[in-house]
Amino acid sequence: MVDYDAAVAAVQDPNADPILLAKIAYENPEFGANVAVNPRCYPGLKRWIAEFGDERARETLAQYGFTAETFGGPVQDQEAPAQAALQAAEQQPADAYAADQYAAVQPAANQYAAQPTTDQYAANQYAAQQPAAQAAFEEPVATNPYGFTAEQALTTTDQMQIAQIAQYAPELRACIARNPNTYPALIEWLGQLGDPAINAALASRQ
DSSP states (O other): OOOHHHHHHHHTOTTOOHHHHHHHHHHOGGGHHHHHHSTTOOHHHHHHHHHHSOHHHHHHHHHTTOOTGGGTSOOOSSOOHHHHHHHHHTTSOHHHHHHHHHHHHOOOOTTSOOOHHHHHHHHHHHHHHOHHHHHHOOOOOOOOTTOOOHHHHHHOOOHHHHHHHHHHOGGGHHHHHHOTTOOHHHHHHHHTSOOHHHHHHHHHTO
16 A cells, blocks of 8 residues: 555656556545646546545546546446556556556547657568568558557557557557557457457467
8 A cells, every 4th residue: 555655745746657646546545636636647547536536536526527427427347447457567567557557547648649750660560570461451440539540550669559549449459469569468458359350460460
């Protein structure tokens, strides 16, 4: 559990680790209102606080126009994001965990812009390694409202963006499965979905 002094310091830090804030909100509910107004409190955590936080935290969020309904209604049949974060932290490496947690809770934001030079290099490298698989792959039509494209899903090296595409652009998950930069924890998750297209994409990696 995060001790009191560390919690106080974290909620006042504008550069606080978002995962630490989630841990504090879950383990120290009295800090919920402070976590909610921290600039590093991501929308998914605000949603959790809006539904499961104490009265003061919910009122604080309501003043900023955030309620459970703002995020599409209450979370149903899902583990609370903060609790899931604590469990996942014990099972995954730090980098993979952070990306996985963001995939679960943070909406696709335009602030994570693609990096054309790096992405183009990754695309060329990928095409050189698996020309047959690339030629046989039918690129899906992107239908997500966040502007993610099949090309981004296939080539981006940004782990945060990869996680966000997997969460918010399900039609592009087969592309994510083919991306050589997709982190192992997400590959494992994709394999558990039972989608034939995704399974075929995963098989092409081997």
